[in-house]
Amino acid sequence: MAIVSTSKKACTVNPLKMSQPMGGALAFMGLANCMPVLHGSQGCTAFGLVLFVRHFREAIPLQTTAMNEVTTIMGGMDNIEQALLNINKRAQPEIIGLCTTGLTETRSEDIHGDLKLIRQRHPELAKLPIVFVDTPDFKDAFQDGWSKTVARIIEELATKTTEAIPGQVNLLPGSHLTAADIEEIMEMIEAFGLTAVVLPDLSGSLDGHIPEQFTPTTLGGTTVDEVRSMGSSLATLAIGQQMERAALELEMRTGVSYTVFDRLTGLDANDRFLMTLSGLSGRPVPLKYRRQRSQLVDAMLDGHFYFGGKKVAIGAEPDLLWSLGTLMSELGCEIAAAVTTTYSPQLEKMPCAEVLIGDLEDLELRAKDCDLLVTHSHGRQASERLGIPLFRAGLPCFDRLGANHRLSVGYRGTRDLIFQIGNVFLEHSHENAPDSWPLPEANDEPATQAQTV
Amino acid sequence: MAVLNIKVQEVFNEPACDKNQAKGEKERKKGCTKQLVPGAAAGGCAFDGAKIALQPIIDVAHIVHGPIACEGNGWDNRGSKSSGSLLYRTGFTTDISENDIIYGGEKRLYKAIREVIEKYDPPAVFVYQTCVTALIGDEIEAVCKAAKEKFNKPIIPINVPGFVGSKNLGNKLAGEALLDYVIGTEEPETTTPYDINIIGEYNLAGEMWQIKPLLDHLGIRVLACISGDARYHEVASSHRAKAAMMVCSKAMINVARKMEERYAIPFFEGSFYGISDTSDSLRQIAKLLVQRGAPEDLLSRTEILIRREEARAWERLNGYRKRFEGKRVLLITGGVKSWSVVSALQEVGLEIVGTSVKKSTDEDKERVKELMGEDAHMFDDLPPREMYKMLKEARADIMLSGGRSQFVALKAKMPWLDINQERHQAYAGYEGMVTLVQEIDKALYNPIWEQVRKDAPWQ
Ligand code: SF4
Numbered sequence: 001m002a003i004v005s006t007s008k009k010a011c012t013v014n015p016l017k018m019s020q021p022m023g024g025a026l027a028f029m030g031l032a033n034c035m036p037v038l039h040g041s042q043g044c045t046a047f048g049l050v051l052f053v054r055h056f057r058e059a060i061p062l063q064t065t066a067m068n069e070v071t072t073i074m075g076g077m078d079n080i081e082q083a084l085l086n087i088n089k090r091a092q093p094e095i096i097g098l099c100t101t102g103l104t105e106t107r108s109e110d111i112h113g114d115l116k117l118i119r120q121r122h123p124e125l126a127k128l129p130i131v132f133v134d135t136p137d138f139k140d141a142f143q144d145g146w147s148k149t150v151a152r153i154i155e156e157l158a159t160k161t162t163e164a165i166p167g168q169v170n171l172l173p174g175s176h177l178t179a180a181d182i183e184e185i186m187e188m189i190e191a192f193g194l195t196a197v198v199l200p201d202l203s204g205s206l207d208g209h210i211p212e213q214f215t216p217t218t219l220g221g222t223t224v225d226e227v228r229s230m231g232s233s234l235a236t237l238a239i240g241q242q243m244e245r246a247a248l249e250l251e252m253r254t255g256v257s258y259t260v261f262d263r264l265t266g267l268d269a270n271d272r273f274l275m276t277l278s279g280l281s282g283r284p285v286p287l288k289y290r291r292q293r294s295q296l297v298d299a300m301l302d303g304h305f306y307f308g309g310k311k312v313a314i315g316a317e318p319d320l321l322w323s324l325g326t327l328m329s330e331l332g333c334e335i336a337a338a339v340t341t342t343y344s345p346q347l348e349k350m351p352c353a354e355v356l357i358g359d360l361e362d363l364e365l366r367a368k369d370c371d372l373l374v375t376h377s378h379g380r381q382a383s384e385r386l387g388i389p390l391f392r393a394g395l396p397c398f399d400r401l402g403a404n405h406r407l408s409v410g411y412r413g414t415r416d417l418i419f420q421i422g423n424v425f426l427e428h429s430h431e432n433a434p435d436s437w438p439l440p441e442a443n444d445e446p447a448t449q450a451q452t453v
Numbered sequence: 454m455a456v457l458n459i460k461v462q463e464v465f466n467e468p469a470c471d472k473n474q475a476k477g478e479k480e481r482k483k484g485c486t487k488q489l490v491p492g493a494a495a496g497g498c499a500f501d502g503a504k505i506a507l508q509p510i511i512d513v514a515h516i517v518h519g520p521i522a523c524e525g526n527g528w529d530n531r532g533s534k535s536s537g538s539l540l541y542r543t544g545f546t547t548d549i550s551e552n553d554i555i556y557g558g559e560k561r562l563y564k565a566i567r568e569v570i571e572k573y574d575p576p577a578v579f580v581y582q583t584c585v586t587a588l589i590g591d592e593i594e595a596v597c598k599a600a601k602e603k604f605n606k607p608i609i610p611i612n613v614p615g616f617v618g619s620k621n622l623g624n625k626l627a628g629e630a631l632l633d634y635v636i637g638t639e640e641p642e643t644t645t646p647y648d649i650n651i652i653g654e655y656n657l658a659g660e661m662w663q664i665k666p667l668l669d670h671l672g673i674r675v676l677a678c679i680s681g682d683a684r685y686h687e688v689a690s691s692h693r694a695k696a697a698m699m700v701c702s703k704a705m706i707n708v709a710r711k712m713e714e715r716y717a718i719p720f721f722e723g724s725f726y727g728i729s730d731t732s733d734s735l736r737q738i739a740k741l742l743v744q745r746g747a748p749e750d751l752l753s754r755t756e757i758l759i760r761r762e763e764a765r766a767w768e769r770l771n772g773y774r775k776r777f778e779g780k781r782v783l784l785i786t787g788g789v790k791s792w793s794v795v796s797a798l799q800e801v802g803l804e805i806v807g808t809s810v811k812k813s814t815d816e817d818k819e820r821v822k823e824l825m826g827e828d829a830h831m832f833d834d835l836p837p838r839e840m841y842k843m844l845k846e847a848r849a850d851i852m853l854s855g856g857r858s859q860f861v862a863l864k865a866k867m868p869w870l871d872i873n874q875e876r877h878q879a880y881a882g883y884e885g886m887v888t889l890v891q892e893i894d895k896a897l898y899n900p901i902w903e904q905v906r907k908d909a910p911w912q
Contacts, residue, residue: 043498
């Protein structure tokens with residue numbers, strides 16, 4: 001159980017957090033043939049592009065309504081209108097996703113009303129789904145932007161049906177999952193004879209495939225029709241606490257009931273997931289997962305020597321913090337410092353004394369005598385200064401290859417994660433030396449001490 | 454805001470910018486910022502540009518006043534290198550919240566400045582204004598003034614909310630801030646007849662260090678580089694230089710020109726990209742210094758160095774001529790392009806089959822024709838789809854461009870080399886030209902191309 005507090009500083013130093021619209025834009029990137037747009041000034045989009053390009057090492061579709069000072073004060077409808085028309089003409093997307101920014105939220109606009117008017121004026125947009133989300137930069141964080149966006153996509157597109165699609169389940173992955181994670185979960189679902197509609201599906205769009213042609217929009221990902229069919233599914237599986245909002249939205253609209261899995265990293269967590277799938281499909285857990293389970297148990301046995309008693313400092317968004325923190329604590333680590341970006345009910349349950357909503361300076365100060373630092377690539381400076389190894393987790397990861405292909409869910413993913421982190425501990429294990437056990441200084445002059453008594 | 458508008462106008466009227474002066478009165482008022490097309494725009498904001506220009510000052514604390522977007526999404530992502538303090542790589546931001554929007558963010562900014570000074574004690578603090586805080590009317594100049602008096606340290610307001618314009622405008626506004634608040638406020642410990650400023654050089658990938666040994670050899674001292682690997686004190690005392698070189702397009706021409714006006718420091722525009730440009734720049738530096746009273750032998754010493762270094766570079770480059778025979782280059786870069794690089798690449802046997810001329814003047818376009826022949830392709834704006842097609846149809850063997858179009862080339866399974874800001878290689882001076890050619894060779898002749906272009910056996 002942890003006390004959750006918020007940093008009282010006036011100046012954030014070395015931000016851990018990224019802004020909400022970025023999370024929103026990334027969620028839209030998990031839709032097929034989508035063009036995400038930030039409703040704001042061009043610079044916000046440029047920063048977003050650089051951020052995602054460096055992390056995914058992929059071409060990133062992201063546009064801007066190109067607001068300036070005057071249009072901000074006058075209201076942004078004309079810019080939204082022009083942006084929609086231009087994108088529709090040039091990129092021919094199947095769906096457009098619009099995230100607001102701090103700039104346009106400061107002078108609160110009625111985008112709902114604007115969109116209605118724009119649609120009336122332009123029949124060519126009639127069939128084009130346009131989903132907009134309120135994501136001011138000055139509130140919440142990346143993870144919130146992601147989950148709000150998924151909820152909004154569902155609100156706009158999911159429809160109640162009477163026909164069920166046999167064997168179809170909905171999978172709502174949190175922003176902390178990679179393409180590899182999503183693929184692994186799909187494989188687990190399919191192993192029970194079920195099929196999954198994944199929303200959003202970064203494993204389809206940002207998995208590094210080589211397209212035959214160049215497209216300005218996303219290529220791969222969840223199609224609009226698939227989202228529309230989510231109301232016909234058997235059940236919804238939400239991965240990460242952040243996805244409850246979207247799962248609930250879906251249940252309220254379509255009646256499809258949901259289960260939230262707070263994480264899929266760890267033995268217990270996966271036992272529960274597989275039993276849920278078994279219940280949904282009426283099939284027993286396939287043999288391959290029985291084998292994988294015992295491999296994970298073995299990995300825990302082999303690994304616990306190196307995790308036990310280690311002090312770890314983690315800086316990550318709530319759901320990632322939860323996944324990694326609980327796993328490491330289950331293997332015997334002490335979570336000596338936990339810093340996160342935004343509030344989540346999960347945080348109070350963290351196996352540590354305090355969770356701080358703060359920045360990487362806070363983490364660095366608390367990590368002084370830790371054995372391992374776990375955070376995104378921006379932790380590299382702190383790691384160097386402290387002389388503590390850094391295990392990169394989360395977005396952005398710009399100084400390592402394959403960020404979106406790292407697997408850490410399922411029995412297999414948990415096993416691999418234990419090996420990866422365990423190897424960092426092994427590599428930095430402490431060697432004994434002749435001066436490892438000095439006597440306390442006071443013993444230097446026992447005689448004088450005895451005399452003065 | 455009114456003050457800022459005047460500044461923006463002033464910058465647009467830059468008399469030393471020939472591109473600008475070629476325009477009519479009305480057109481000039483509009484400045485270099487084209488009206489952006491919503492839904493089809495690309496490029497960074499003025500804040501971004503100012504940060505690019507000033508963040509290379511290594512010992513300053515750079516505080517971004519605004520919501521998390523401006524700093525949180527992009528801090529520590531530049532390639533400017535430091536030989537000393539690493540404070541410039543620390544991300545400071547007020548990360549304003551909804552409450553600040555309602556009640557104003559000035560108090561938070563003031564407290565932020567105090568915290569930074571207490572914890573990090575930098576020689577100066579730069580405060581960057583961004584869109585949201587400008588919109589709610591936070592007066593950063595007033596806050597900086599109060600903080601300066603209280604903490605007895607230079608606290609410099611950089612008024613560059615993103616929405617006033619492009620990166621390029623941001624560069625210039627950054628320069629204005631240096632002129633208004635920094636340059637001329639301190640004195641150097643000593644001066645020599647060999648002191649120069651280098652303006653508009655950001656030490657990306659450590660490029661200054663490819664030039665510095667040359668200057669060192671000649672006994673020329675860089676009093677201040679504005680702003681790569683600079684200390685605050687160096688910039689503040691840069692008004693005592695004898696001459697200046699302005700590099701890299703026209704990004705900071707206002708600084709060079711106004712320093713000439715105010716402190717009588719003559720400057721020239723030069724480039725350290727390419728062999729002949731590097732030599733020319735060294736010659737010009739020497740010439741200006743001698744004009745300002747440095748001993749004449751500097752000129753001959755410079756010639757000797759140039760002859761030696763050019764020979765050493767060509768010796769290493771000539772080996773590539775055979776390997777580059779018939780290889781075609783597509784050169785896509787936003788304006789920052791040195792003709793000397795083009796001619797050096799041609800010299801080693803590469804054929805430039807196309808180049809972007811988006812930010813080029815008519816004069817530039819004439820140069821392209823001169824250099825590459827009448828049928829060289831000039832693209833105003835090459836959409837990714839076209840770029841991809843060109844590469845896919847193998848009308849070029851390698852693309853040199855910025856990171857933005859990287860994946861267009863890679864997905865077409867074509868060699869690509871980063872020559873813009875995010876690059877990790879240093880391409881300046883004689884050494885840099887050799888590196889560039891080596892990198893092109895590495896990309897062209899990497900063994901992967903054959904395998905990755907093969908279809909899967911079942912296709
Ligand atoms: S456009 Fe404005 S809000 Fe966006 S990054 Fe630039 S300064 Fe910040």
